[in-house]
Amino acid sequence: MRSFLAFVFGVLVVVAALVTVPTLWVSQHVANEDGFVEFAEPIVRDHDFHGTLANGLSDTLVEQTRLPSAAQPVAKAAILRVANRLAGEPGFVTAWNDTQRQSHKFMLGDARDLPPELASGPTFAIDLAPLGAFVIDEANENLPFTIGAPDQAVIVVDGAPQEQTLDRIRQTPTYARNGLIVLAVSVVLALAFARRKSMAIAWLGLGAILTAGLLKVAAVVGVPEVLDRNTAPSPFAKALIDAYVERANASVGHWLLLLAIGGGVAAVTGFALSLFSGAKRRASTDS
Known part of the structure; x- marks a missing residue:
């Protein structure tokens, strides 16, 4: 009964691990504002994304x-030239982070704070105004006229209302x-009922490796599907979704690698302890 x-x-x-x-x-990395900003920062440091961002930024700001x-x-x-020149610079990265913070408030903050562009309901959107203000300030230095920086420059990334999805994201801290x-309770009880603790540790380690593998397969299969179903309303929005998804895949992959390594250490330790205990019992029996 104990073994069962x-x-x-x-x-x-x-x-529980597969869900948690x-x-x-x-x-x-998504529900938490600071975590989201930290998660999104490497995107703006990607040189392959700079041209796409500069084009999307110039089109939006002029509109x-x-x-x-x-x-x-x-x-x-002028905006395009400045954006391409400054992309990846410290000030540009700071403005990008401010953009992500403002966008996070729109998506996951109070619905009453939504701009008119999102009046149809909560959706995925990004407000380029903080980044636009930084670029326009630089562009105005070499223009015979002054470009006014807009208070908001909202781009809808996915036009379909996402109220249920966003509500689930808001609830993830509780779910987690x-x-x-x-x-934790399951681990404690599995160890408590196990007849041989060392083997229980080994099997829990193998369970961690299995969890990492299954989640990795889900990511490998799921990410292309998400990208294929991307129905963004503009080329820039599509490129942005692709960048977010690829960044998420890399970040989750790092977590899964650490989980697999931890599981491997636990499995090796458990099996080693089991062999040591068995050898010790045999030595005691022989003596």
Whole structure:
């Protein structure tokens, strides 16, 4: 009976981990504002993304300004030139982080603070105004006229309302906390009922490796599907979604690698302790 209960709680450990690991990642890197800003920062340091960002930024800012038609091509060229030149510089990265922070407030903050562009309901969007203000300040230094920086420059990344998805993201800190409690209790009970603690540790380590493998397969299969189903309303929005998804895949992959390494250490330690205990018992019997 004890062995059966240890097995049941061991299985529960794996099931809880399969749910808790991705939920905890979303809680820390998406639901949390500071975590989201930190998560998104490497995107703007990617040289391959700089050209796409500069083009999207120049198009959006010129659309948001009230410049005469004759001045718009000049303004667009100046914004594009500055954005390409400064992309990746410390000030540009800081403005990008401010952009992510403002966008996080729009998506996951109070619905009453939504701008008119999102009046149809909560959705995925980014407000380029903080980044735009930084670039426009630089561009104005070499222009015969002044471009006014818009207070908001919202781009809808996915036009479909995402109220249910965003609500689930807001709840992930609670889900993750509950999952960690279930996971911890299951580990303790699996060890408590196990007849041989060392083997229980080994099997829990193998369970961690299994969890990492299953989640990695899910990511490998799921990421291309997400990218294929990307119905962004503009080329820039599509490129932005692709960048976020690829960044998420890399970040989750790092978590899974650490989980697999930790599981490997536990498995090796458990099996080593079991062999040592067995050898010690045989030596005692022989003597």
